[in-house]
Amino acid sequence: MAFVLTPGNVHDCTCLVEVFEAIRVPRRSPGRPRMRPGHLIADKGYSSDKIRTYLHSRRIARVIPERVDPLAIRVRHGHRRCGFDRDIYRRRTLLQSAQTLPRCASDEP
Numbered sequence: 556m557a558f559v560l561t562p563g564n565v566h567d568c569t570c571l572v573e574v575f576e577a578i579r580v581p582r583r584s585p586g587r588p589r590m591r592p593g594h595l596i597a598d599k600g601y602s603s604d605k606i607r608t609y610l611h612s613r614r615i616a617r618v619i620p621e622r623v624d625p626l627a628i629r630v631r632h633g634h635r636r637c638g639f640d641r642d643i644y645r646r647r648t649l650l651q652s653a654q655t656l657p658r659c660a661s662d663e664p
Contacts, residue, residue, distance in 0.1 A: 556578075557574050557575075557577035557578045557579075558574065558577075559573045559574055559577070566600070567600065567601075568600055568601050568603065568606060571601065571606055571609070572609060575592075575609075575613070575615075578590060578591075578592060580592070591613055591614070591615060592615060593615075593616065594615060594616035594617065594618060594643075595610060595615055595616070595617045595618070595619070596618045596619075596643060596644060596646065596647040597617070597618075597619045597647075598619070598620070598647075599619070599620050599621070599622050601619050602619050602620065602621050602622050606619075607619070618639065618640050618643045618644050618647070619639070620639055620644065621639070
């Protein structure tokens with residue numbers, strides 16, 4: 556796991572590259588740690604061309620829904636849509652919901 560501490564008014568996607576460069580996944584067997592995750596599941600806030608290009612250059616699979624405005628422009632110019640696996644994206648929602656449950660439970664008396 557990796558994180559970058561920023562001021563509260565900085566959007567998450569501006570630090571994505573720094574976070575990915577800091578990721579080190581230890582192996583079960585001896586050897587160098589993995590530095591590339593299998594895939595990234597993110598929301599529409601991470602749907603910029605810069606992020607998609609970076610992930611493509613590092614060969615990281617991505618499951619990011621597209622915003623409507625860039626999608627319409629790409630379709631109008633005859634380009635294909637980005638791949639989006641709805642089943643994998645549902646896992647993100649499930650994980651995010653499970654993450655907030657302990658916070659909600661701690662507020663109860």
